[in-house]
Amino acid sequence: MQNPRLASRYAKSLVDLSSEKGQLEAVQADMLFVQQLSKTNPDVVALLKSPIIKPEKKQQILAAILEGRVNALTAAFVKLLVSKGRESNLPEIAVEFLKQYNVIKNITKVKITTAVPMDAATLEVIKKKVQAGSAKQVELETAVNAELIGGFVLETEDKLFDASILRDLKDIRKQFTENIFVPAIR
Structure with missing residues (x-):
């Protein structure tokens, strides 16, 4: 893990927001999808970490990949990560989200x-x-x-x-x- 504190904080924010909106289960399924995508597709991880690709292009590619597959809340979260320059941490955030979800659900x-x-x-x-x-x-x-x-x-x-x-x-x-x-x- 490159930045566990950052991943934990973003994951906690997403857990809190999705709980507040009553979409915790849907976002958990989305994070499972993101985790599986990052494990099975090294091109996506390379895209997320690439400093050469502009944030707007990354946003377009991620929107095309995630469109119809994830919840609107998750899509907005990914868009926020790209706008903040934290998209390279998305796989870590997904793992941390799932850990926090498991703690909540016992x-x-x-x-x-x-x-x-x-x-x-x-x-x-x-x-x-x-x-x-x-x-x-x-x-x-x-x-x-x-x-x-x-x-x-x-x-x-x-x-x-x-x-x-x-x-x-x-x-x-x-x-x-x-x-x-x-x-x-x-």
Whole structure:
């Protein structure tokens, strides 16, 4: 993050305004769209950060991209960012908005990474287990990493539970390399 304080302040302003107007859910959906757009399209991020492209041209391009896809409040917010020269921070602001939205709605994000994709029934069981230990609503995100070999890695806001075979193998390797008796045998 380039400027977390700026992103937090703009996101807070957008959260407050959208709550006041009763459009918090709509703006949240728009920020999800903006976040996805910035993750999947590097050209948009390059456009936002480009000092060569004039603000008027940026405004036209962003209006064409966002027209019909976002709420009027979100479109006005993006226009404000461009007029203030803060459009390069839009991806950061979107991420921060979603964090603040999750705090307001009492939602916790949980990411589970496995070696192979999991079926829906297993995911539902894991979601219920995680939710039982918390008063918050759980939003589950999945990822696949074949390097784990087996097991899973569960990440929450401030905790990491690594039950993967890869970690077990690394622990065993560490034990063997730190073993003081093995070097003495040679």
